[in-house]
Amino acid sequence: MKKSILVFALALLTFIKNYAQNDKAIYSIIDANAQQLAQKSGAYSVSIGILKDGKTYTKHFGEVDKGKRNKANDDTYFEIASVTKLFTGQLLAKAVLDGKISLEDDIRKYLKNDYPNLEYNGTPIKIKNVISYTTALPRTLPDDEKLYQNLTDETPFLINKLAADYSKEQFFKDLKNVKLDTIPGTKYKYSNLSLELTGVILENIYGKSIETIFDENIFSGLGMKHTKFTLDKNESLANGYCCGNHRLMPHFNSNLWSSTGAKTKSSLGDLMKFMKEELNPQNKIAQESQKNIEGSKEKWHGYFWDDYYVTEKGKSGFKHGGAYGTQTMFMIYPELNAGICMIINISNPETLGILHSTATNLIEDLTNTSDKKQVYGYSVRGNNAVFSYAHPEKMDSKLIHSVSVAGSFNDWNPGNKEYQMKKKGENLFELEVPLIKFEKGKIYSFKFVLNKESWMTTPKNASNIDGTEDNNLVFML
Numbered sequence: 001m002k003k004s005i006l007v008f009a010l011a012l013l014t015f016i017k018n019y020a021q022n023d024k025a026i027y028s029i030i031d032a033n034a035q036q037l038a039q040k041s042g043a044y045s046v047s048i049g050i051l052k053d054g055k056t057y058t059k060h061f062g063e064v065d066k067g068k069r070n071k072a073n074d075d076t077y078f079e080i081a082s083v084t085k086l087f088t089g090q091l092l093a094k095a096v097l098d099g100k101i102s103l104e105d106d107i108r109k110y111l112k113n114d115y116p117n118l119e120y121n122g123t124p125i126k127i128k129n130v131i132s133y134t135t136a137l138p139r140t141l142p143d144d145e146k147l148y149q150n151l152t153d154e155t156p157f158l159i160n161k162l163a164a165d166y167s168k169e170q171f172f173k174d175l176k177n178v179k180l181d182t183i184p185g186t187k188y189k190y191s192n193l194s195l196e197l198t199g200v201i202l203e204n205i206y207g208k209s210i211e212t213i214f215d216e217n218i219f220s221g222l223g224m225k226h227t228k229f230t231l232d233k234n235e236s237l238a239n240g241y242c243c244g245n246h247r248l249m250p251h252f253n254s255n256l257w258s259s260t261g262a263k264t265k266s267s268l269g270d271l272m273k274f275m276k277e278e279l280n281p282q283n284k285i286a287q288e289s290q291k292n293i294e295g296s297k298e299k300w301h302g303y304f305w306d307d308y309y310v311t312e313k314g315k316s317g318f319k320h321g322g323a324y325g326t327q328t329m330f331m332i333y334p335e336l337n338a339g340i341c342m343i344i345n346i347s348n349p350e351t352l353g354i355l356h357s358t359a360t361n362l363i364e365d366l367t368n369t370s371d372k373k374q375v376y377g378y379s380v381r382g383n384n385a386v387f388s389y390a391h392p393e394k395m396d397s398k399l400i401h402s403v404s405v406a407g408s409f410n411d412w413n414p415g416n417k418e419y420q421m422k423k424k425g426e427n428l429f430e431l432e433v434p435l436i437k438f439e440k441g442k443i444y445s446f447k448f449v450l451n452k453e454s455w456m457t458t459p460k461n462a463s464n465i466d467g468t469e470d471n472n473l474v475f476m477l
Contacts, residue, residue, distance in 0.1 A: 026050060026057050029365040034061045037358045041351055043344035044241065045072050049272045051279065051339040052366060056272045064238045064345060066246075074269030075226045077237045078343050079251060080328045081321035083271070084261030085195060086278070086289070087218055089303030091202055092131060093288040094217060100205050103128040103293060110201040113172065120180040127201075128293055129184045130194045132301040136180040140192040141256075142166045143174075151349075153247045156324035160253040167255055171196065192260045195304070199257030210258050222274060226267040229258045237265055240325020240345045249325030249347065261321060268343055271330065275339045278332050290317055290334070297401040299453045311454045313363055314395040320352055329355040333363060335395050360457045368460040376462035377448065377473045384432040385475065389448045389456070391427040400450055403429040407446025407472075409438065414449035421448075438477055445472035 034046045038061060046061040060072040072078075095101045101110070106124040108115055118125055120136060129135045139145065147158050178193075199210045206213055211229050219227050231237060242249045254262035278286050289303040299309035308317040314335025321328035325347050332339040340359045344351070378387050387405045391397045403421040406414040413419075421429040438444060445466050448456040458471045466472045 023057070026052065026366070027059060029362065030057065030059045033358055033362050033365070034059065036361075037342070037344065037354065038062060040354045040358075041344055041346050041348070042244070042246070043346040044246075045238070045343075045345040047072050047076075047078075047268045047343040048362075049268050049275075049341040050362065050366070051272060051275050053337050054276070056276070058268055058272060060268075072238065072268075072343075074272075075267050077226060077228075077231060077235065077265040077267060078328065078345070079237065079240065079321075079323035079326045080264050080266045080271065080343075081252075081261040081323040081326070083266075083319050083321035083328050083330050084259070084264040085304035086319050086330065087214060087264075087274070088195060088198055088202075088259045089131065089289045089305070090285050091213055091217060092127075092198060093291075093303050094285045095202065095205055096127075097284060097288055101127060101201075103131075107197060107201065110204050111197075112204065113176075115176060117176060117178060118180070120183050123183045123185075125180075125184045130198055131303045132185075132293065133188055133190050133194065133304075134185050135191055135194045136182045136184050136187065136189065137191045137193045137197075138178060139190065141171055141174050141178075141196065153243045153245070153249075156242070156249055160250050163253045163255070168257075171256060192262075195260040196257050199259030202259070203257075214258065218274070222270075222277060224266070224270040224273055227270045228265050229263040231265055238326065238345060240323055240347065242325050242347050244348075246346070249323075252323060268341060271328075271341045271343075275330065275332065275341060279334055279337060279339055281334070290315075298451045309454045310399045310451055312391070312448075312450065312456045313367060314392070315399065316454075318356070318359070320355065322347060322352065327351045327355060329359055331359045331363075336363070336367065338363065338366065364457055364460055370461050373461055373463040375464050376459055377446070377464070378475045380435070380477070381432070383435050385435055385438065385477070387421065387431045387433070387446075387448075389421060389429045391429070393427055395427075397427040400427075400429075402451055404449045404452065405431055405446055406449050406455075407444055409444050409446070414452050414455075435477060440477045443474050443476045445474050447472055 030048050034048050038046045044062050044066050045064045049058040058074055064070045064072055105127050107127060108118055125135045142162050144159050144162055147155055202213055203210050237251060240249045241247060252262040277283050280286060290308060291302055292300040294300060299307050302308045302317060305317045306319050313333050316333050318331040326345050327347055329342045340362050342355055378385055389403050391400055404414045405419040406412045410416045410419050421431040424430045458465055458473055462473060464474050466474045
C-alpha cells in the first residue's frame with residue numbers, strides 16, 4: 001500500500017514539474033513575440049493572451065502612457081472596436097438557433113418602417129448578406145467617405161465631430177435615401193452600417209435594448225465584468241496613440257447602437273473568457289457563429305468574422321478591432337484548441353499586418369515540436385522536382401479542397417494550373433515538375449497555398465528559407 005502511494009506521489013510530482021515547464025515555455029514564447037511586436041508597431045503597451053487546451057496565459061508589457069509606469073493588467077479597459085462584432089454575431093446566431101430569424105429573410109422584415117430602397121433590381125438584402133459583409137450598403141452613416149479620402153492624424157477628430165450630433169432619428173431618415181451599388185450577396189464590402197442595422201434588428205426581435213441583450217446573453221453568463229459600453233465615474237479607459245509622432249488619439253464618439261464596436265470597452269481578461277467559449281465545441285451558438293454559411297471551398301466570414309479559413313494548423317478565424325489609437329487581434333484555431341488575443345495602444349496603416357504576422361508566429365512557436373533543421377517542401381526524384389505538403393494527421397483533411405505551389409517561378413500565382421498539387425493519400429499532396437523547367441544553380445522561392453487563400457507559414461525548423469520578411473521556402477538544383 002505504501003509503495004503504491006509512493007509511486008502515485010512520484011507520478012504526480014513529475015506531472016506538476018512537466019506542467020510547470022510547459023507554462024514556462026509558453027510565457028517565454030509570449031515574451032519573445034511581445035518584444036518583436038513592440039519594436040515593429042511602436043506601441044507603448046503590449047498585452048498578449050494565449051488560450052491553449054483550456055488554460056489561459058496572459059502577460060502585459062510596457063506602459064500605457066510613456067513615462068507614467070501605468071502598466072496594463074487583465075482588467076485594464078481598452079477600446080476593442082470591431083472585435084465587438086463577434087459578440088453581435090453570437091447574438092444573431094442565437095436568434096437563428098432560437099428560430100426567431102432566418103438567414104434567408106429579407107432584413108426589412110425586422111425593420112419598423114418601409115425601405116423600398118434596400119434592394120437592387122428587385123433583390124433584397126438578406127440576413128446572410130449582412131453577416132458576410134455582402135449587403136452592398138455604404139460603409140457607414142453618417143456618411144464620412146470624404147474624410148477617409150485624405151487620411152491624416154487629424155481624421156479621427158473630424159470623424160468624431162461629425163458623429164457628435166448624429167442621432168438615431170437622423171439615422172433612420174438617412175437610411176431611406178441609401179442606395180445599393182450592386183446585387184446583395186455578390187460583392188464583399190465592409191460596412192458598419194450593416195452592423196448598426198443588426199443592432200436595430202436584434203432590438204426589434206427581443207424587445208430590449210442591444211446593451212441589455214449583450215449583458216443578458218454574453219457578458220453576465222461569462223463573468224465579463226470588465227466589458228461595458230459606459231464606464232463608471234471611478235473607471236478609466238486606456239489611452240491610444242497614432243502614427244510615427246505618437247499623437248494622443250480621441251476615443252470613439254457615437255449616439256447609435258452598440259453592435260458595431262464604437263462604444264465597447266473591454267479587457268484582455270474578459271476577451272480570453274469569451275475566447276474560451278468560442279473554442280468550446282459544445283457551445284452551439286459559437287459553432288453556428290463560425291459556420292461556413294455559403295459552403296465556400298475557400299475562405300468564409302461566418303457571422304461577422306473578418307476571415308475564416310483553413311490553414312496548415314487547421315481551421316482558423318480572426319477578427320481585428322481598430323480604434324483610433326488602439327488595435328486588437330482576436331484569432332482562434334479550433335482544431336488545436338488554441339487562441340490568441342493581442343491588444344496594443346497604437347494605430348498605423350501597417351498595424352493590422354504586424355498583428356497578424358505576430359499571431360502566426362505565436363501559433364507556430366506553440367506548435368513547433370522539433371528544433372532540428374531540415375529541408376522542407378521539396379525533393380528531387382529522378383528527372384523531377386517533387387513538391388510535397390502533408391496536412392497534419394490530427395486535422396480534418398477533408399477541408400482541404402486544393403493545394404498549390406506559388407513562387408518566383410510562376411509569378412507567385414496560386415491559380416496557375418500547372419502548379420496545382422495532387423492528392424496522394426488521406427493528407428498528402430504532391431506535384432512533380434520536370435527539372436528542365438528550372439535553371440541549375442538558381443535559387444527559387446516558394447510557398448504552399450491551401451484552398452487558394454491560405455498562404456502557409458514556413459515551419460520554424462525548415463532549413464531552406466530565403467531570410468526575407470515573408471520567410472519563403474527556397475530550392476536550388
